[in-house]
Amino acid sequence: MYRYLIILFSLLLGGEGESATLSFSAPLAIGRAVLLHVQDVPAGARLVGSLNGKPVPFSAEHRALLALDMEAKPGPVLLRVEVKPPQGKSELLTHTFEVVARSYQEEQLTLPKGKVELAPAAVSRAKEETAAIVATYQRRGGRVGYGEGFQLPVTGRYSGVFGSRRVLNGTPRRPHSGVDIAAPQGAPVVATAPGEVALVGQDYFFTGNTLVLDHGDGVISLYAHLERIMVESGRWVEAGTVIGTVGMTGRATGPHLHWGMMVRQDRVDPLLLPGLPQEGASP
Numbered sequence: 001m002y003r004y005l006i007i008l009f010s011l012l013l014g015g016e017g018e019s020a021t022l023s024f025s026a027p028l029a030i031g032r033a034v035l036l037h038v039q040d041v042p043a044g045a046r047l048v049g050s051l052n053g054k055p056v057p058f059s060a061e062h063r064a065l066l067a068l069d070m071e072a073k074p075g076p077v078l079l080r081v082e083v084k085p086p087q088g089k090s091e092l093l094t095h096t097f098e099v100v101a102r103s104y105q106e107e108q109l110t111l112p113k114g115k116v117e118l119a120p121a122a123v124s125r126a127k128e129e130t131a132a133i134v135a136t137y138q139r140r141g142g143r144v145g146y147g148e149g150f151q152l153p154v155t156g157r158y159s160g161v162f163g164s165r166r167v168l169n170g171t172p173r174r175p176h177s178g179v180d181i182a183a184p185q186g187a188p189v190v191a192t193a194p195g196e197v198a199l200v201g202q203d204y205f206f207t208g209n210t211l212v213l214d215h216g217d218g219v220i221s222l223y224a225h226l227e228r229i230m231v232e233s234g235r236w237v238e239a240g241t242v243i244g245t246v247g248m249t250g251r252a253t254g255p256h257l258h259w260g261m262m263v264r265q266d267r268v269d270p271l272l273l274p275g276l277p278q279e280g281a282s283p
Contacts, residue, residue: 020083022095024066025149025274028077030102031070031163033219033263035149035274036079038062038093044086052077054264057217059144065219065274067263070163070175074101104163104175122205129204136198136212137220137265143236144216145194149275151239153192153223154246154257156183162269177267178222178260185227185255187246191237192221192259192270200233207258208249213237218264225252 025035038047041062049056051066056079058064068077081093118126160180166173193215201210207224211231214220227247231237248255261270272278 020091020093022079022081022093026272026278028066028068028097028099029272030068030072030074030099031267031269032272033065033067033261033266033268033274035146036064036066038064038081038083041083042085046084048082048084050080056081057140059147059217061147063144063147065146065217065263067266067268068099069266070102070104070177070268072099072266074099102163104165105161107164107166126205129201129206129210132199132201133204133207133210133212133222136214137218137262139198139214139220140218140264142214142216143194143196145196145239146215146217146219148193148239150192150270150273151190151275152181153189153221153243153259154181154183154187156181156187156246156256158182158271159254159256160258162271178224178258179270180256180258182254182256183246185246185248187255188242189223189226189244189246189257191239191241191243192261192273193219193239195219195221195237197231197233197235197237197243200229200231202229204250206251208252209244209247210250211244213243218262220262221270222258222260222262224258224260225249225256227255 021039023037028034047058056064077097077099079095084090159182162179163175165175195213195215198214199212204210209226209229211223211229226244228245231243246255246257259270261268
């Protein structure tokens with residue numbers, strides 16, 4: 001089991017001396033996912049949570065992954081957890097996170113028009129492939145595989161950082177919603193956490209050979225530019241299972257893995273996931 005740096009916030013539930021504890025793996029921040037564990041929950045109780053009004057699902061072990069999108073606004077963020085026992089009065093736990101702004105790298109580039117604008121056939125193909133990936137972000141429920149934290153899918157040099165944005169010929173492009181890890185061609189890529197193979201995409205225009213894992217409750221990991229994909233759609237894989245190899249398929253100039261993480265459609269920094277050493281986190 002991963003060891004977390006646990007920050008405890010204890011709140012009195014108000015019954016006959018009963019109490020519950022909210023335990024977080026780290027402070028919540030923009031572009032970050034944090035593991036919440038509600039401890040000392042009465043037997044048979046159901047948890048209903050929300051973060052700034054958005055529903056937060058809990059696992060059977062009373063765990064949930066909280067997240068703020070990479071472009072979320074700074075300010076107070078309210079967590080509400082309602083504990084609903086089989087009988088008796090429900091109790092409410094709340095906690096407010098004070099979230100500060102986060103800055104990202106920006107790169108100005110001037111390129112020939114032909115290298116920036118795509119042919120109509122390429123645009124149509126890319127839209128269809130992107131839609132297939134985005135469809136996996138809608139998944140909810142499912143078997144939970146995020147409760148014990150995450151691990152790196154491959155080790156190497158970080159060649160592309162989370163949140164960086166290119167401005168091509170004066171036009172801002174979408175921010176980089178994952179990290180790029182440069183590694184030798186053919187190096188094994190492993191599952192960052194237990195999950196179900198939600199998508200096997202072959203030779204996509206932008207992302208090349210592309211794999212998506214569903215870790216339950218809308219927690220999704222994406223692996224792009226793979227040389228080979230070594231698992232089939234619908235298979236459940238454990239953390240550390242080899243799911244493919246590093247490549248440079250799609251729009252890639254060298255062998256590397258693009259690794260992205262989504263939590264109920266919020267884009268989060270993979271290097272800030274619970275269970276990973278934070279000294280390797282993106283700047």
